[in-house]
Amino acid sequence: MNTSPRVAVVIPSYKVIHSILGVLAEIGPEVSRIYVVDDCCPDGSGDLVEKSCNDARIMVIRHRENQGVGGAVMTGYRAAIADGMDVIVKLDGDGQMDPGLIPFFVSPILDGEADYTKGNRFFDLAEIGAMPKIRLLGNATLSFMTKISSGYWDLFDPTNGYTAIHRDVLRHLPLNKISRRYFFETDMLFRLNILRAVVVDIPMKARYGEEVSNLEISRVIGEFFVKHCRNFAKRIFYSYYLRGMSIASIELPLGVAMFLFGSIFGSCQWMNSISSGQASSAGTVMLSALPVIVGLQLILAFLGHDIRxxxxxxxxxLKRNRYLDAHASGVQDAK
Known part of the structure; x- marks a missing residue:
């Protein structure tokens, strides 16, 4: 009986006919199945793969309507779960991700160190120069927003789509609720945090050729900001009020309330002072400044707790151990 872990690769395919065959050729023997999801590609990338590849591991799945990169990945995930794959790697077909790194993404999961691994092109500072400056700035901005909304403060490079995930974690994610477009990678992190899954960064080099990214950060940053705010609010509610409470559950609302009161009250008094020409009293100044200072300290204390x-x-x-414990208990009861 072969008990070795089965690794699958999911490749969303849309306008990548010039690179996808090269990507498929580089995938090593450690991979058991390869799911190429033709997301209603106008160039017929699915047909190209079927005609040009004789690799028995490859399965082409077609969408009748374009569902976005997130929708294509979710389709591949469902197919991999149905086929009993243990670890599922998501790899883009544009050639920017080195398939030779797949073992490095899979190993922390199989070794029990992580539930989800994610590529980080910023690990080596010497490699950052290869990234276009506007993309670097956009990724830094999105990374900061992702840290706040997802709760994974130790991660970077949120738009990096080179990932791997354990089957047991994937089966507990609401795949039908995860964002279908470019936000799906950061939305995945939010969903993973709700599960309390461990996510680990994997250092990788950026490979940039003549391909053109379909993601324009300047166009999506506003949309991403709104969605990050929504996910942050949901995460705080789920983690600090619905699922459990701690001192941080008090620090955040109290800190925000005091900071806002001090800021608004102080601004009103400052404007009144300007219009009347009379200086505010020391008591008024203290009544404005003290809530701001204390509120800011409480907010920082909450952030410190959240980071830890x-x-x-x-x-x-944890899921496996609970199953084994329950199974062992059942065996003992049977005896």
Whole structure:
């Protein structure tokens, strides 16, 4: 009986006919199945793969309507789960991701160190120069927003789509609710945090050729900001009020209330002072400044707690241990 872990690769395919065959050729023997999801590609990338590749591991899945990169990945995920794959790697077909790194993405998951691994092109500072400056700035901005909304403060490079995930974690994610477009990568992190899954960065080099990215950060940053705010609010509610409470549950609302009161009250008094020409009293100044200072300290204390609360115990091992404990208990009862 072969008990070795089965690794699958999901490749969303849309306007990548000039590079996808090269990507497929580089995928090593450690991969058991390859799912190429033709997301209603106008260039017929699915047909190209079927005609040009004889690799028995490859399965082409077609969408009748374009569902976006997130929708294509979700389709591949469902197929991999149905086929009993243990670890599923998401790889783009544009040639920017080196398939030779697949073992490095899979190993932390199989070794029980992570539930989800994610590429980080910023790990080596010497490699950052290869990234276009506007993309670098956009990624830095999106990265900061992702840290706040997802709760994974130790991660970077949120738009990097080179990822791997354990099957048991994937099965507990609401795949039908995850964003279908470019936000799906950061939305995945939000959903993973709700599960308390462990996410680990994997250093990788950026490979940039003549391909043109379909993601224009200047166009999506406003949309991403709104969605990040929504996910942040949901995460705070789920983690600090619905699922459990701690001192941080009090620090955040109290800190925000005091900071806003001090800021608004102080601004009103400052404008009144300007219009009347009379200086505010020392008591008025203290009544404005003290809530701002104390409120800011409480907010910083909450952030410190949130940063220390990054998940550290892999979810798929906890689920497996609970199953084994329940099974062992059943065996003992039977005896």
């Amino acid at each position: 609360s990054v998940p550290s115990k892999p979810f798929h091992l």
